[in-house]
Amino acid sequence: MSFDFRVFLGESYDGTSQEVDELLRRMDALSIEMALTCPFRPLSCDLDQANRDLAEEIKDHTDRLIGAVRVDPWQPDAIVSLRNGLEKLGLCALYLNPWEENFRADIERLDKLMEVAAQFNIPVLVATGFPWLSEALQVRTLASRWPNVPVVMTNGGQINISGLGQADVTLAMQQHSNLYIDTAGIYRQDFIEETVEEFGGERVLFASGSPYFDQRYEIKRVQLAKVNENKRRAIISGNACRLLNLENCLDVSETKK
Amino acid sequence: MIIDSHTHVDLVEAWGWMDPPELMLELMDEAEVDQAIIMTYRDAIGPDDPATLYIQDAVKKYPERFIGYVRINPTAPGAIEALDQAIGDYKMKGLKLHPVSYVGFPYGEPTLRLMRRAAQYNAPVLFHTGDEALALPEQVAEAARLVPEAKVIMAHLGGYYHHEAVLEIADTLPNVLVDTSASPYPWMIKRAVDAFGVERVLYASDGPGCPPILEVEKVRLSGLIPVEQELVFAGNVQRILDGVRHEL
Numbered sequence: 066m067s068f069d070f071r072v073f074l075g076e077s078y079d080g081t082s083q084e085v086d087e088l089l090r091r092m093d094a095l096s097i098e099m100a101l102t103c104p105f106r107p108l109s110c111d112l113d114q115a116n117r118d119l120a121e122e123i124k125d126h127t128d129r130l131i132g133a134v135r136v137d138p139w140q141p142d143a144i145v146s147l148r149n150g151l152e153k154l155g156l157c158a159l160y161l162n163p164w165e166e167n168f169r170a171d172i173e174r175l176d177k178l179m180e181v182a183a184q185f186n187i188p189v190l191v192a193t194g195f196p197w198l199s200e201a202l203q204v205r206t207l208a209s210r211w212p213n214v215p216v217v218m219t220n221g222g223q224i225n226i227s228g229l230g231q232a233d234v235t236l237a238m239q240q241h242s243n244l245y246i247d248t249a250g251i252y253r254q255d256f257i258e259e260t261v262e263e264f265g266g267e268r269v270l271f272a273s274g275s276p277y278f279d280q281r282y283e284i285k286r287v288q289l290a291k292v293n294e295n296k297r298r299a300i301i302s303g304n305a306c307r308l309l310n311l312e313n314c315l316d317v318s319e320t321k322k
Numbered sequence: 323m324i325i326d327s328h329t330h331v332d333l334v335e336a337w338g339w340m341d342p343p344e345l346m347l348e349l350m351d352e353a354e355v356d357q358a359i360i361m362t363y364r365d366a367i368g369p370d371d372p373a374t375l376y377i378q379d380a381v382k383k384y385p386e387r388f389i390g391y392v393r394i395n396p397t398a399p400g401a402i403e404a405l406d407q408a409i410g411d412y413k414m415k416g417l418k419l420h421p422v423s424y425v426g427f428p429y430g431e432p433t434l435r436l437m438r439r440a441a442q443y444n445a446p447v448l449f450h451t452g453d454e455a456l457a458l459p460e461q462v463a464e465a466a467r468l469v470p471e472a473k474v475i476m477a478h479l480g481g482y483y484h485h486e487a488v489l490e491i492a493d494t495l496p497n498v499l500v501d502t503s504a505s506p507y508p509w510m511i512k513r514a515v516d517a518f519g520v521e522r523v524l525y526a527s528d529g530p531g532c533p534p535i536l537e538v539e540k541v542r543l544s545g546l547i548p549v550e551q552e553l554v555f556a557g558n559v560q561r562i563l564d565g566v567r568h569e570l
Contacts, residue, residue, distance in 0.1 A: 253531035
């Protein structure tokens with residue numbers, strides 16, 4: 066059982082796109098059973114529409130695809146958008162992208178959204194590692210205010226090919242047990258191994274970030290990591306199921322009912 | 323035949339990067355890599371620098387597997403002498419520069435001076451190149467433009483967000499090559515081959531942090547045909563190494 070904790074569906078303002086059939090074909094080729102899908106930021110910047118489109122796209126594949134609500138915290142109705150996504154569209158995570166929506170990951174304006182995330186017991190994914198906006202220690206500040214909300218830092222918590230942000234990621238995770246990382250595009254694969262060694266296998270999640278990253282290559286990061294098989298299983302699927310409250314990932318449609 | 327053209331062997335407790343030669347050998351064996359170019363994380367500041375001696379010891383211990391590059395801080399007073407000793411006396415094959423670690427502009431005169439010296443040996447100059455200030459492809463390209471006689475290798479294919487900047491210099495700077503290390507994008511290797519020509523693309527892992535077994539797989543996923551893979555994996559870097567002189 067493999068669960069890709071972050072892929073994108075739809076079409077981005079930057080021209081990147083991925084359709085559901087395309088995604089499922091890729092997943093089939095790699096024996097990836099399930100994925101958490103996030104909307105791209107569309108050219109219209111209308112994230113409510115992007116959330117509705119995502120829900121529509123995945124509705125016939127609920128046994129394999131789960132959706133995250135993407136919210137722009139600057140929008141006056143951001144809370145309504147999140148609630149609609151969770152209550153009406155059946156989405157079950159919150160995706161925040163400080164870089165593309167232009168906000169700092171530690172602003173208090175996010176607290177209303179985090180409060181909803183806490184109420185619904187959903188994980189919050191934060192696009193992490195972007196300079197000025199979502200460095201690991203900024204995400205830490207957000208996570209510190211909401212200790213009961215799992216906060217997943219994407220890309221191993223830093224996007225820097227020197228790896229100079231990794232010490233901050235480790236520090237943040239030492240201080241707040243509700244912080245997690247996903248593995249998409251991670252620099253220095255031994256960072257996965259070291260993080261698992263220090264924190265156990267429960268705080269690392271396999272994610273490809275497809276189509277920005279190559280799902281074929283990204284799954285190999287985890288398959289080839291030098292961790293024991295129990296921990297690898299947790300990274301590849303178990304942690305995703307736990308954070309998304311899917312008691313039995315192999316029969317998600319039943320669980321969702 | 324696979325030659326990994328960018329790996330690290332060093333012990334730097336302050337950064338938590340404790341990577342002895344034997345670790346690199348183990349990872350090379352796992353990936354069936356025949357030889358690796360090794361360099362430190364630290365920058366040497368003059369002759370007999372412990373960093374350079376560490377590489378020299380590893381090459382002496384495993385001469386069939388390792389080839390040495392010297393990593394130098396160009397702003398140090400002994401930089402030229404450090405290079406002369408490494409290439410002239412220790413028969414190392416190249417110069418590694420990491421402008422972020424030595425905090426200097428790639429196109430600053432100290433760096434250019436050292437590049438000119440490396441060019442006299444016909445030795446390649448491998449630059450850490452990525453998304454951060456002091457190591458942007460545009461900055462490294464400026465250094466390559468100012469020292470056209472130097473063979474400049476840009477590592478990491480532009481990192482996460484600067485790959486387009488790397489591709490754009492392919493036509494204008496024939497003295498620039500690229501290595502595949504640590505880039506998260508298999509497709510970028512094919513684009514680099516299309517832009518630079520296959521002779522100017524080198525396989526590298528940036529191991530041991532980025533393990534060769536994964537980095538080799540990236541090249542295999544990139545869509546290159548077998549004859550291109552052979553050049554990228556070994557032929558291109560072998561040609562460069564064969565051209566290095568050890569006397570001025």
